[in-house]
Amino acid sequence: MILTWLYAPGDHQDTVAKALHCGADAVIVDLEDAVPASRKEYARAATAELLAERPPVPVYVRVNAPDSPWAGADLAALAGLRGLAGVRLPKVTAPEQVVQAAERTGGVALYALLESALGVERAYEIARAHPALRGLALGEADLCADLGCGTEEGLDWPRSRVVVAARAAGLAPPAQSPFPDIRDLEALAASCARGRTLGFLGRAAIHPRQLPVIERAYLPGPEEVGAAQEVVTAARRNPGAAVLPDGRFVDAAVLAVAERVVALSRRETPVRLPS
Structure with a gap:
């Protein structure tokens, strides 16, 4: 069971190597937001090399958005890699994007990230798009920018929406989106507690210090x-x-x-x- 997912930038292989041994249940190698355009090809190649063999913990890869110039090459490079646990598809807005990714990756586990009002509105359709889809998640930074919400409370409805859509489609409970402030662990704990009451299970992190807070919040006392x-x-x-x-x-x-x-x-x- 995965409770903690730790992001690591795909173009910093030393950071990825450390992430694999810092206690996270799974690592997400990021080829998207954390990697500048000039480093996309290097990040893709380095990640493919890493996943030629099975790593010590499950590794998922967040590829670039479907409408980006890098998405096709990302999916092609990941297809068939022995060490790949799954692919996270950012900024999904339509079921067809999931279907296309499934066809390019040969049935590897897919996770759709909903980061816009349109993506959230179509959550159930996306959740049922293809048997390879194993889960949904929110991309809350982009979603907040799209909706204009600036507080945790403003995310309650889209959070509940994605939980309900996942359940209705027979998928596992979603994990929460990363908490952006790596210093405020008290606020992280409160946000996780809120997420658990809404039906989430676990959370992605952007720093190892967040991992024990997430685990404590999601494991019952x-x-x-x-x-x-x-x-x-x-x-x-x-x-x-x-x-x-x-x-x-x-x-x-x-x-x-x-x-x-x-x-x-x-x-x-x-x-x-x-x-």
Whole structure:
């Protein structure tokens, strides 16, 4: 189960090498925003060389936007690489962009990043575009620029929209977009707590110091795990609806939530909530 994703610029191979050993569950090598135009070809070639063999942790690559002059070459260079865990497609606005990427990469796992009002509005269509698509995520910096929102609260609706679209399409819960301030760990923790209540699972980071904060925020605490385990135990003893001594009512939906908490505490793939 991936809770922490760490971005590293594709044209700085020393940074990528460090990222692979700093405790992130997965690394995202970035060929897009973090790499200037003059370094795109070098970043692409260096990343392809890195992924010729399997790295110590799963590595995903964020390619350039579909309408950019580099997207086609990025996808062609990544196709068939042994060490590639998946491709993150930025600025997706239409299902056809996912289909085209899937055809060029030969079925590797794809993740669509929705970074505009149009992308968010089409979230469910995009989520169902192709079997190779494994997840959605928001690109919140670009989305805020598009929407004109300047606060965390302004992102509540698009965040909920992408969570609902992913669930409706049978995809895993999305991970949150990176938090831009690497120094304000308290604000990061609060933002992660908000994201968890909205249905996100894990978060991308832009600095290793953010990783333990994200992990703590998304792993349930001892009291939460204990309460969930009580529900699971009671349900096993009394199949069907039951009432715990403290008055909590247990049915199939309550049990599914409790099983998900227990699975998260063990860093297992969470149990899906009932339809």
